Amino acid sequence: MEQSYKMNNFKLKPAHIILLATLVLATAAIFLSWRSPLSKAIRNGERINGVIIGTDWVDYARHSDTLIFVSYDPSKRFLDVISIPRDTHFSPAGYNFQKINEVYAYHYRTKKSDKAACHEVMLAVEQLFQDKAAIPYFVRVDYSSFKKFIDLVGGVDLDVEEPMNYDDSWGKLHIHFEPGPQHMNGQKALEYVRYRGAAGDIGRVYRQQRFMKAVVSRFKNPYNLFKLPKITAVLAKEIDTNVSLWDIFSGLIELKDLKVRNIRFAQLPGAPKRNYWEVDIENSAGLMEKIIPSSSTVVSQGPKIRIEVWNASGKNGLAEEISWILRKQGFDVIDWGTFSVRQKKTLIKDLKGDIRSAQRIAEILSCGEVVTRFDERKLVNISVILGEDSIPVPGALKREE
Known part of the structure; x- marks a missing residue:
């Protein structure tokens, strides 16, 4: 009777509940994602290509503020990241826009659909890379979801190299950082990646790549392993993507095991010309040939x-x-x-x-x-x-x- 009484009054600690939820979610993810093309590609070691689209709101319209091409080789756990400057010259026939960041805004305005606009961005990036890479996946993140994710993983640690000061009262943007190590919450991290400074969009690309390294390092904190179910649920709710909840969970598991030294950060080859980043066609093709066939060049x-x-x-x-x-x-x-x-x-x-x-x-x-x-x-x-x-x-x- 005494043993039965103790069992009936046994209470699970919060850490046990979180661990149990993680195991249940992992089991469900394996079962439900068995037929998913993305999770299947991870299991089979097949390369996965996608784009990350960062959007903002300017004058009550949605714009593409950040555009990143990612290509992951699961067999080697190696990730290629190519930052595409938002001023990249892109003027396809039949359209009036001149820059890559106008693609999302135009199609979102005309089609009234976020997913349709993201699909057009995928096609635009494929065209930018001369159709050398098929891009089946997208993730769109806005300022709100970005801040929530960073806060959820406990913030990031970054070393600010120079004074960063910018004030835009009309746009309600105020950025102030002193040089030195900084622990940034979601709001501060957003200010850091948005800052352009004297180096313009290219300096911004450097900071965004440093930031991504910091996120990968932070994600390895053991505490975040227990938070995977919550992180997955928040991302599924806050971001727009064409991958499933279970694929998001599978992707986070891969991110947890990814080494920073196995990330190759590149920038779309080109040079500034007037108001654009003019793409270097030859070097862009050469870069893609290094990435797509294999990761042997690492x-x-x-x-x-x-x-x-x-x-x-x-x-x-x-x-x-x-x-x-x-x-x-x-x-x-x-x-x-x-x-x-x-x-x-x-x-x-x-x-x-x-x-x-x-x-x-x-x-x-x-x-x-x-x-x-x-x-x-x-x-x-x-x-x-x-x-x-x-x-x-x-x-x-x-x-x-």
């Missing part, structure tokens, strides 16, 4: 990788000294010198899709943000721009006679 192309090293630190002779260090490590440094402007952070540009070699250089230097900026015309594989955070390894400068 492995180093060989022991002799051609490098250029530029000193933006203000420390005399640093480019030559770092060049010597990298040569001792087997890299072929073919050029070095002084960069045109000073910068605080070291930047390591992967110009050929060989992210592993770029990451190795960052490890040797103990600093450096790695980004992919594909350019087939460059004679070098990697461009290293040394910032004020560059410090030569002690003893590494001693040259062998």
Whole structure:
């Protein structure tokens, strides 16, 4: 009787309930997503392409503020992310718009349908990449859903590199950040990714990519594993997408296991021209060919990788000294010198899709943000721009006679 009484009065702790809910949801997700094309692709290790569309409201109309192409290889757990500047020149026949960010706004206004507008954006991005990638999936996020998601995962930690100040009383946007480490809630994170600054849309792309790295890192917090059911439910309610609730859950499970070093961040190749970002057709095609066939290019192309090293630190002779260090490590440094402007952070540009070699250089230097900026015309594989955070390894400068 006493044992029965204790069992009847047993109470599950909140952590137990959350864990049980997670297990139930995981079981249901596996069962219900068995026939889902996206979940099936994950199980079979097939590449998955999609677009992330960030929208805002301006003058009571919805606009596309952010556009990102993502391509995931489940077999290698490797993710490619290509940021598409919103001023990218795109003027298809039969339409009056000139920029890629006008596609969503036009079709949302004329078709009165969010999903129809998102479908047109998918088609536009396919056309932008010369139909080298079929894009079956989209996720549309607005400011409100963005803030709720960031708050739900506990905010993000970012290192602000420079003062960020912007005031727009008409648009009710006020952004103020001082340099240094910051923990940002949803509102602050939104301000960070929206800020343009002197570098315009390209500087904004850099910040958005840093932010995405921070989100992936934050998502690995064990506490968020227990919150997966709630995160899934909130996303299903707050975002617009053509994937199911169970596919969202499967995607979050994959995100939890994704390593930051297995994300290759790139920007749509091109250059500013008048009021547009003019697409470099040749390099865009080359970048897609690196991504779509396989992820084999993440492995180093060989022991002799051609490098250029530029000193933006203000420390005399640093480019030559770092060049010597990298040569001792087997890299072929073919050029070095002084960069045109000073910068605080070291930047390591992967110009050929060989992210592993770029990451190795960052490890040797103990600093450096790695980004992919594909350019087939460059004679070098990697461009290293040394910032004020560059410090030569002690003893590494001693040259062998």
